[in-house]
Amino acid sequence: MNCIIIDDEETARAIVQQLCSQVEDITVIEEFPNAIQAIKFLNKEAIDLIFLDIHMPDFTGFDFIQTLKNPPKIILTTSDKNFALEAFEYDCIVDYLVKPITLPRFLKAIQKAKDAASPPKEIPVTNTDNNTQSSEENDLYINIDRRLIKIDLPSINIIEAKGDYILIKTEKQNYTVHSTLKKIEEKLPDDLFLKVHRSYVINIKKIIDIEDNSVLIERDVIPVSRSNRPELMKRLNLL
Amino acid sequence: MKESPNLVYIKELAAGSEEFEQKLIHIIKREFPMEKDQFLTNYNNNAHLKAAENVHKLKHKIGMLGFEKGYQTTIDFENELKENNTSLYSEFMLILESIEQFLETL
Numbered sequence: 529m530n531c532i533i534i535d536d537e538e539t540a541r542a543i544v545q546q547l548c549s550q551v552e553d554i555t556v557i558e559e560f561p562n563a564i565q566a567i568k569f570l571n572k573e574a575i576d577l578i579f580l581d582i583h584m585p586d587f588t589g590f591d592f593i594q595t596l597k598n599p600p601k602i603i604l605t606t607s608d609k610n611f612a613l614e615a616f617e618y619d620c621i622v623d624y625l626v627k628p629i630t631l632p633r634f635l636k637a638i639q640k641a642k643d644a645a646s647p648p649k650e651i652p653v654t655n656t657d658n659n660t661q662s663s664e665e666n667d668l669y670i671n672i673d674r675r676l677i678k679i680d681l682p683s684i685n686i687i688e689a690k691g692d693y694i695l696i697k698t699e700k701q702n703y704t705v706h707s708t709l710k711k712i713e714e715k716l717p718d719d720l721f722l723k724v725h726r727s728y729v730i731n732i733k734k735i736i737d738i739e740d741n742s743v744l745i746e747r748d749v750i751p752v753s754r755s756n757r758p759e760l761m762k763r764l765n766l767l
Numbered sequence: 768m769k770e771s772p773n774l775v776y777i778k779e780l781a782a783g784s785e786e787f788e789q790k791l792i793h794i795i796k797r798e799f800p801m802e803k804d805q806f807l808t809n810y811n812n813n814a815h816l817k818a819a820e821n822v823h824k825l826k827h828k829i830g831m832l833g834f835e836k837g838y839q840t841t842i843d844f845e846n847e848l849k850e851n852n853t854s855l856y857s858e859f860m861l862i863l864e865s866i867e868q869f870l871e872t873l
Contacts, residue, residue, distance in 0.1 A: 537824060539794050539831070546780055546787055583823055607826045628776055628831045 529641065533559040534566045534592070535581035535605065540627060544579045544605065547634045554638060563592035575600055577641050582606040593618055601641045605629065616725075616751045619691075644690070668715055670696070670705045677703070682720065685734045685745050687712055689727040697748070724752045724760055732763055770862075772832035772869040796870050799828055803863055810856070819848035822859070829862060832869070837862045 531554060533544045541559045548554045557575060560566040562584060580602050582589035589606075593599055599620040604611070607627045615621045622644045623637035668684075669676040679698060688695040689709045696703045696712075705712075709729055713721070716729065723729045724743065728750050736744040741757075743750050752760060774788075781788040806821035822845040830838045840862065844855040 537798070537827065539791065539798055540827060542791055542794055543780060543831075546784075546791075550782065583820070585820070607823060607830070627827045630776075631780070631782075 529553060529576040529645070530555050530557050531577040531579060532557055532566060532569065532575055533579045534563055534584075534589070535559075535579070536561050536584045537581070540581060540605065543627075543629060547629060547631060550631060551635065551638055563587040563589070563595075566592065567595055570596065576645060578602045579605050582611050583608060590614065590618075593620065596620075601644050603637050603641060616727075668712075670703055672703060672705065679703070681717065682731070682733070684721075684731050686731070686748055686750060687721075687729040697746075722756070722760060722763060724750060724756045726753065732760070735764075738764075770834050770837050770865075772834065772866050775833050776831050792870075792873050795828060795831075796873070799825075799866065799870060802828070803867070806863075810853075815848045815851050815853070819845050822848060825863070828866070832866060834862060 531548065533541050533556060535541045535544070538561070541561075545556055545559065548556050554577075557573070558569060560569065564587060566578075577600055580589045580592065582604055583606060589604060590611075593602065599618075602618070602621045604615055604621055604624045605627060606624070609626055611624075615624050622640045625633060625637055666681050668679045668681055670679060671677075679696065683698045683700070684696060685699065686695075686697045687709065688697070690704070692706060692708075693704050694707050694709060694712055696705060709723065709727070713723060713729060720731055720733060721729050722732050730743065730745055730750055734745045736746070738744075738752075738760075741752050741754070743752055743760075774792075777788055777791055781791070802821060802825050806818055806825065809815075809818040809821055822841060826838065826841045826845065829841050834841075840855060840858050844859045847853065847855055
């Protein structure tokens with residue numbers, strides 16, 4: 529993957545360069561201390577991935593994204609955790625790294641960028657409408673590589689929309705299936721699952737905690753849309 | 768116990784590369800005094816929002832140099848400044864001075 533780094537702090541750029549040097553198939557093509565220079569570059573060159581600082585003088589990372597017609601995959605780098613929810617609004621953002629960035633967390637972000645760039649192997653290319661079918665009340669069968677794999681419904685933590693696919697995260701494993709949130713929602717028991725955002729259905733029994741506009745499930749922070757929040761609150765056993 | 772800066776994060780990042788370690792220290796030694804000066808200028812001019820932005824930048828280096836309690840103090844000070852509150856200034860300055868002294872030893 530060819531990438532560029534945009535950050536007004538030289539130290540931060542050097543760190544991302546160093547982290548990239550420890551990943552085999554990532555090449556840093558260029559680095560920029562501000563977004564304006566990067567826009568000029570992107571008008572001429574195509575790249576796969578941008579490491580983008582949010583907090584820059586004059587032109588923020590989010591301002592920059594809005595100038596791009598077809599943005600490549602973006603990994604945000606920031607010293608501020610407060611922008612995480614805003615980041616969910618952009619499909620091109622694959623991850624959000626809080627500085628100082630560690631190698632294990634960086635590698636996880638790169639994997640997300642790779643997954644987002646190319647669908648994983650197990651995704652079937654032929655089946656479209658019948659990838660999911662319910663059998664017994666607590667089971668769901670998903671079609672992966674022409675095999676029907678049984679998933680225990682209560683073991684599902686989150687289901688995330690990813691373009692033409694959905695990512696089903698269970699206690700043990702993740703599955704990517706060619707389907708839509710709407711289709712899978714029809715197969716899920718209402719008492720256990722709730723759509724909290726246009727891209728997320730969650731198992732409400734798996735919620736660890738809730739903040740204003742997000743819920744925590746395992747290690748995933750899931751955004752909750754303002755319109756879905758009342759229903760979520762209604763479903764909780766509040767003291 | 769008073770926190771002191773350290774190179775644990777930088778050494779981990781360098782993964783044995785003395786060249787990278789020295790390069791990064793060199794950049795920090797150059798960038799840190801400029802960021803500190805910008806902060807002091809804005810702070811002394813009562814430009815608290817701009818000073819908060821400077822603190823935001825400094826926060827990365829404070830985290831990199833191993834401060835944990837100091838990192839939280841920096842977050843709190845940045846938020847304070849945005850509300851024109853400066854009660855954590857002295858505590859924050861102690862962190863900056865501690866880094867300054869540490870960088871002189873490198």
